[in-house]
Amino acid sequence: MPPRQPIGRVTRCSIQGFDGGIRLMHPDRPAFGGLCKAAAQQGASDVIGLIYDINIQDDELARQLAAAESPAAELRADQQFVRPIPIEIRALTVGFSVDGRFEQRLPPQPPITLAEIYPLEPDEVLQFTERLDFLPLVLAAPQLPVDHLLAACLRQAALARPESARRMFLIDAGRACARLLAGDLARLNQLVTDLGQP
Amino acid sequence: MTPSAVRRFLIYNPEHTFEPFPMSLDLPQLLQPVDDLSAFAAKRAGELAQALPAAQRSLHNAAGVDRQALNVKIAAAGAGWRGARPTDEPLDATFPPPAHPPELHVFGADGSQVYADRHAAAYYYLVNIGGLHLHHGSGEPPRAFTRPSIYFRDEDLLTASGGAVDETLVKTRRDVAEMQALAEVAAAAAGSPGLALLDNGLILWQASQEHHAPRPEVRELLRAYLRAMAAVQAQAVALAGFINRPRNANLLALLALAEIPDEQVSPESARRLPAPGLTDRALMRQHLAEGQRSARFVPVSPLNTVFADEGQEVQAFYLKTADDVARVEIPTWVGEDPKTLAQVHAGVIEQCRVTGIPYVLVRAHELAVVRPPDRQALDQLVAAALTRHGLLPEISQKSRTKRWTASRRRHVVG
Numbered sequence: 001m002p003p004r005q006p007i008g009r010v011t012r013c014s015i016q017g018f019d020g021g022i023r024l025m026h027p028d029r030p031a032f033g034g035l036c037k038a039a040a041q042q043g044a045s046d047v048i049g050l051i052y053d054i055n056i057q058d059d060e061l062a063r064q065l066a067a068a069e070s071p072a073a074e075l076r077a078d079q080q081f082v083r084p085i086p087i088e089i090r091a092l093t094v095g096f097s098v099d100g101r102f103e104q105r106l107p108p109q110p111p112i113t114l115a116e117i118y119p120l121e122p123d124e125v126l127q128f129t130e131r132l133d134f135l136p137l138v139l140a141a142p143q144l145p146v147d148h149l150l151a152a153c154l155r156q157a158a159l160a161r162p163e164s165a166r167r168m169f170l171i172d173a174g175r176a177c178a179r180l181l182a183g184d185l186a187r188l189n190q191l192v193t194d195l196g197q198p
Numbered sequence: 199m200t201p202s203a204v205r206r207f208l209i210y211n212p213e214h215t216f217e218p219f220p221m222s223l224d225l226p227q228l229l230q231p232v233d234d235l236s237a238f239a240a241k242r243a244g245e246l247a248q249a250l251p252a253a254q255r256s257l258h259n260a261a262g263v264d265r266q267a268l269n270v271k272i273a274a275a276g277a278g279w280r281g282a283r284p285t286d287e288p289l290d291a292t293f294p295p296p297a298h299p300p301e302l303h304v305f306g307a308d309g310s311q312v313y314a315d316r317h318a319a320a321y322y323y324l325v326n327i328g329g330l331h332l333h334h335g336s337g338e339p340p341r342a343f344t345r346p347s348i349y350f351r352d353e354d355l356l357t358a359s360g361g362a363v364d365e366t367l368v369k370t371r372r373d374v375a376e377m378q379a380l381a382e383v384a385a386a387a388a389g390s391p392g393l394a395l396l397d398n399g400l401i402l403w404q405a406s407q408e409h410h411a412p413r414p415e416v417r418e419l420l421r422a423y424l425r426a427m428a429a430v431q432a433q434a435v436a437l438a439g440f441i442n443r444p445r446n447a448n449l450l451a452l453l454a455l456a457e458i459p460d461e462q463v464s465p466e467s468a469r470r471l472p473a474p475g476l477t478d479r480a481l482m483r484q485h486l487a488e489g490q491r492s493a494r495f496v497p498v499s500p501l502n503t504v505f506a507d508e509g510q511e512v513q514a515f516y517l518k519t520a521d522d523v524a525r526v527e528i529p530t531w532v533g534e535d536p537k538t539l540a541q542v543h544a545g546v547i548e549q550c551r552v553t554g555i556p557y558v559l560v561r562a563h564e565l566a567v568v569r570p571p572d573r574q575a576l577d578q579l580v581a582a583a584l585t586r587h588g589l590l591p592e593i594s595q596k597s598r599t600k601r602w603t604a605s606r607r608r609h610v611v612g
Binding site for chain 2: 061064065068071072073074075077078080081082083
């Protein structure tokens with residue numbers, strides 16, 4: 001099994017979330033709605049984050065190339081893969097793990113600066129989402145596209161399961177969301193529709 | 199607005215009324231000189247515009263003069279003359295951009311330096327070379343590289359005469375390191391067409407300043423530089439130095455010389471230029487169409503003779519890119535090989551297409567430059583290493599007081 005590759009390093013952090021800088025993006029990670037982790041408490045625990053934003057910043061050179069008539073393929077590749085343009089991921093804290101046990105509440109400490117951020121492997125995603133107690137933490141996050149975020153997260157959690165178990169997981173997840181959004185049927189309807197998307 | 203009114207305007211800031219001097223630079227004192235500067239620039243621009251048609255006529259006239267006759271005049275102009283010697287190309291010739299090869303390995307290198315600071319915790323200087331290898335036509339991402347070197351030993355910091363290494367020597371070491379980096383990475387072309395670009399002219403400036411009595415260090419650096427040029431040549435990679443906004447007047451000096459009657463040519467008469475401030479660039483802006491290059495010529499200087507003795511004589515031509523006229527310097531082994539010369543011409547035009555100056559040089563500069571945060575991080579690294587070795591890292595009191603005042607709040611005018 002190849003060694004796991006970090007998807008970034010923590011640059012800013014708080015109890016409620018952390019941001020990380022990354023150099024390159026891979027085709028499948030990091031992804032909106034993906035679960036990730038970063039070491040905290042001097043390595044005694046891992047904070048679990050839910051990626052809600054991936055932000056690529058620009059600069060004068062990037063803008064110049066964007067406006068050019070037809071920049072050579074090598075120049076585009078330089079900007080995309082070589083030049084260290086800051087790519088920032090932002091994650092909402094949805095839990096932590098200690099001794100391999102997942103807790104779905106805010107952690108005692110945030111991750112430390114420059115802690116490496118790893119995506120949760122499918123078995124960890126499956127284990128973390130066996131309970132859905134983290135949903136209120138997501139729904140309570142202010143000014144985030146929480147409905148789309150939840151739908152993306154739950155769809156990825158379904159994919160971490162055997163094909164035969166995916167549909168039942170999504171039905172259970174939809175029921176859990178229904179309990180939390182019972183007072184807002186329009187949002188619930190949208191979220192359930194999103195959950196049904198491939 | 200009168201100076202006193204401006205001064206009141208600068209000082210008035212309701213949030214910081216207790217700060218008597220909001221800015222270090224007293225701009226009101228400069229209002230009149232700045233106005234004088236602008237008036238002078240406008241007057242000079244008018245004079246140069248008037249001088250240009252005559253310069254263009256001189257260019258065509260000189261192109262008709264026998265090359266041998268021009269060389270006789272150049273010899274009579276003396277060793278101090280800094281003009282251009284014509285090559286096999288007519289002086290007023292223009293050359294359209296050749297087709298770009300389907301694939302071209304383009305290498306760019308640039309350097310920066312951190313000077314030794316006696317007020318810092320340790321006495322050292324740093325040279326950082328940045329570069330890019332872009333394989334045009336491959337579609338592959340380019341390869342970036344940096345080569346930082348730190349100099350701290352006695353032989354690095356002291357000259358043979360026992361003096362401290364000065365800033366010009368550090369810059370020369372940087373220039374040599376740039377050429378050495380190009381020679382090293384050019385091997386990646388592996389026999390395919392290649393172009394190595396330097397963000398500077400090819401003549402080693404410091405060595406040219408000391409050509410009468412160069413210091414031993416300068417002589418050694420010059421030898422290393424020429425060896426690196428030869429190493430690029432050995433890789434069969436074209437070499438060129440790119441100079442943005444050149445202020446040279448080698449060609450104009452030749453045009454003026456060509457108009458002096460043979461019997462009146464002397465070092466004194468040869469020194470006169472058509473118009474003060476007029477540059478080859480201004481002439482070539484009129485003369486060249488976009489993408490065209492001028493005729494090649496040899497910049498005349500004693501140091502170029504030294505380069506010639508080593509088989510690395512430097513030639514130059516002007517090139518009109520989409521944005522401006524640049525000066526491109528090449529060794530004679532590039533200039534006299536039509537295929538390699540075409541590679542330089544087409545390669546530089548393509549490199550300038552998006553960024554105005556060669557893309558590999560834009561990126562090389564970005565990779566080489568040591569910004570203040572880099573410098574701070576290096577200082578911290580040095581301090582931590584000194585501590586590990588049982589030394590107490592101490593900066594001087596002067597350095598400390600500079601830090602105190604560096605953080606003073608400054609206001610934006612307006």
